[in-house]
Amino acid sequence: MSDQSSRSDSTTRSSKPAVAVVDAQSPGNVGTIARAMKNFGFEELLLVDPPELDPDGDAYGFAGHAREDVLPNATEVTFDEIVENYHTVGCTAVTNEDDRSHVRFPFSTPADLSDRLSTVDGRTALVFGRERVGLTNEELARIDEICSIPANADYPVLNLGQAATIVLYEIRPLTLSDEDIQLPDVERVRASEPTLDRLYGQWESLLAEINHPEEKREKTMRMLRRVHGRADLTEREVNTLLGLVRRATERPDQQ
Ligand SMILES: C[S@@+](CC[C@H](N)C(=O)[O-])C[C@H]1O[C@@H](n2cnc3c(N)ncnc32)[C@H](O)[C@@H]1O
Known part of the structure; x- marks a missing residue:
């Protein structure tokens, strides 16, 4: 010193x-x-x-x-x-x-x-x-x-x-x-809108597949969009969810 x-x-x-x-x-x-x-x-x-x-x-x-x-x-x-x-x-x-x-x-x-x-x-x-x-x-x-x-x-x-x-x-x-x-750029890994849209499309298919009441579908979809929006998902997370929802949508005889 x-x-x-x-x-x-x-x-x-x-x-x-x-x-x-x-x-x-x-x-x-x-x-x-x-x-x-x-x-x-x-x-x-x-x-x-x-x-x-x-x-x-x-x-x-x-x-x-x-x-x-x-x-x-x-x-x-x-x-x-x-x-x-x-x-x-x-x-x-x-x-x-x-x-x-x-x-x-x-x-x-x-x-x-x-x-x-x-x-x-x-x-x-x-x-x-x-x-x-x-x-x-x-x-x-x-x-x-x-x-x-x-x-x-x-x-x-x-x-x-x-x-x-x-x-x-x-x-x-x-x-x-x-x-x-030098933190990784969070912006770069955030899911893109087209990827999120594919996930929303898959959710809609699932709601139809499970016969979710027609009159409730719009509200349910809005809630799902809000939940996903707040979660700030990455591309990889959305793709994983997309795969899961797609598998859930497919009937057992199609799997
Ligand atoms: C343990 S504290 C001193 C406690 C002493 N009894 C007093 O009230 O100042 C030691 C030093 O930590 C800093 N310090 C502790 N609490 C602080 C606070 N809330 N905001 C800013 N500095 C704080 C101050 O520089 C303080 O002189």
């Missing part, structure tokens, strides 16, 4: 938001956050008063592949350096007891953050607090904006590592493109 003053030019680092963790007590939480950062494309980890990060301990144990880069490249900084050098987003639970003039107001949800942060000029840091007491009111008062994960009002306080994972997941559009994520 390096300290910020030893970096020759910290301003040339990635424009992706940095993640700052203030005075974490549990090395495992630091490792969990490093891992989530790698999962969602974040690189710059800033640690204020970090715990001992033993290469054989929980931080590296929990970090997964982030043990190769995010965690060893983490920078030790002071809280002052963060507020001086970054647009800061303080992540904190908001409780019913906080009145609206409290330092936790106004706040945005992680889902709202990514659009707005994309327009911020300069570097941004998401700031997470201590396991036991979070960020102090004095620290929150020095932070530019607040982000809170909506959760059960009876118990809105998440574990530090889990809170960071949720925030980073929600704002991943800032760090990952669709190409980076």
